[in-house]
Amino acid sequence: MAQAPLRVPRWPAAASEGPDFAAIRAELEVPEEFPPAVLAEAGRRAAQPRLPELDATDVPLVTLDPVGSQDLDQAVHLARRGDGYRVSYAIADVGAVVELGGPLDEEARRRGQTLYNPDRRTPLHPPVLSEGAASLLPGELRAAALWTIDLDADGEPVRVDLRRARVRSRAQLDYPAVQAQADAGTLPDPLALLPVLGELLRRRAAERGAIELGTPDQEVTASPDGGWTLAFRGDLPVEGWNAEISLLTGRCAATLMLDGGVGLLRTLPPARPDDVARLRLLAPPLGVDWPADAGPGEVIRGLDPARPGHVAFLEEAVTLLRGAAYTAFDGAPPEQPGHGGVGAPYAHVTAPLRRLVDRFGTEVCLALAAGQEPPPELRAVLPELPALMAASDRRTREAERAVLDAMEAWMLRGNEGRTFRAVVVDAGPESATVVLDVLAVRARCTGQGLEPGTRTEVRLTEADVAARRVRFEALP
Structure with missing residues (x-):
């Protein structure tokens, strides 16, 4: 007998139904509202921004982000330089608006990073800064840490300059639109070299032994009817090329830190x-x-x-990329300074609006690039940051996983007893992880003899929204 049509509830059907994302954030103690003192300081900083003397508004920078983003950390311009290239990469100067030890700084340390949930964004900094006065919005005069990286024809850095500058982004671009332009051969001038340089940097990474998994992300996305659904989404090529510019900058930052004897690296041991x-x-x-x-x-x-x-x-x-950490040092370099995924030493400095450590890494690099020692009060904070980021990363992972689990259970509720085709992606003696063919659901499945990489048929035995749990059993 044919199965009844698959029932996939739309969320939210009513205010009292569906996954409660706010409850998940409360359970995991995700900071929500900003304290009054923090909002007051943010308002003052936004009203009177400090702009550097160096004027780099002649550089025709553009931003490239997901559709609808307002917390714009980076603006880029790519150009030929002889037989090589010049990368101009402006990073939002959060250090210009967040005073070390002040209310904004203390609150950012408590949060660690911006958390993205389907129903709302929980920002690292108040939106008046992160989506306003500090964001590299188009047409606005902004303070930035401007990296100028000259590369040879092989894509290797030959000169790196970093200084504070005032910049003005020419346009706010998004990934799907720029991908369409890349496919049509109509990229705007600031990004015309992005496919060439992105692929060149990717080849250099391969030669270094970098490991990039590139697995599709499971995401909660808006559905056409106004609710939410699950999807597996892989990166567009333009996202990968853009990421190479950020990785290049992070490698240059790590080199500055290691040469200067002080800094904070993002480390990952080589694959065992x-x-x-x-x-x-x-x-x-x-x-x-x-x-x-x-x-x-x-x-x-x-x-x-x-x-x-x-x-x-x-x-x-995934087992090849275990042991990622933040490693602070002051004096002797760390015993293991490299990042196995990047294939080189690497530091986080390109997302200071959304990630705490990037502001501190940028401040260290600005001092070293100017031939100065980072101030003692900055150096004193570096050893505290790995633990703060580890706690923030753990909370973010738990929140993201809880949201996905809740959505899986919500989409499958009412379909208990139904059978599905699935792919086995890993397996043990008594159970396996399967990914359904018909929905972007990944869950545990009981059963023996399941082999990774094979297709099988499974029966839904449980879809508990409150417990955020989905279970299947393999059919004989």
């Missing part, structure tokens, strides 16, 4: 040989070609996310 060996053994049964002379990063870049075996391989490859 045992993990690489285990992954190599898994490749043949999952249909993955792994040449003898290829590293894991090269193999991963050649995978097809549409193939079930390759999806399962990517799931297992």
